[in-house]
Amino acid sequence: MNILAQNTNAPIESKREQAKARTRRALLKSALRLYSLEGAQGMSMNKVAKGAGIAQPSFYNHFESLDALQNELSAQLKDHYLSPMRLAWVNMLKDYDVLTKDEFNQQCQQCLLMIFDSAFQNIALFQHLLEDRPRFTTDIENQSSLNNGLGNLVSEIQEEWTEIFIQGLQLSNRTCERSAVNLCVDMAAAQVHELILGCHQQRYSREQAIATLNISFDTLFANFLQGSNHSDS
Known part of the structure; x- marks a missing residue:
């Protein structure tokens, strides 16, 4: 004492x-x-x-630098975006074979709602993160400037989604080439980003966007999981 x-x-x-x-x-x-x-x-x-x-x-x-600050902020934002939903997505993929269609749709809608809620907590930030994503260019100097700071966050989150999908596959005794997982994640992310922005522009409601994504994801996941290798061991 x-x-x-x-x-x-x-x-x-x-x-x-x-x-x-x-x-x-x-x-x-x-x-x-x-x-x-x-x-x-x-x-x-x-x-x-x-x-x-x-x-x-x-x-x-x-x-030590502005980049160091942005890297720390980027790590915090990535954790903020992904922590609430990481386990939900892993479990949905892990249990895909035993879920009924209605159960899958319900879980998928809940997961999508979490994504939309995270984006709309700061929609201006979300828009800038999308705008500042690295772009493919032959200009090495320009490519370097685009790949600094928070501009990397969307790409890093998509890489994390790939790891989430792979973890879900492994827990369901499935294997799949990383390139196929990347393709599935890129397709899903592109749809989500577009419909979040569409909701922000009030072209349609969040409920309509999530319902549309749910139908799309049902097909996307079915095709993707059918192409994976399933082990009964």
């Missing part, structure tokens, strides 16, 4: 670390706000620091 009392430096150090942690969080929040408003083109160390209420030179007390 007397250890903390004897260590007189502990409270001072704790307050200092707490203040540093608050500033670090403020920088991440500032970068998120800025990116949501302006996308990758509007990101600068000066703007991020100003939004957090600190001078630009103090930025280096918390992050």
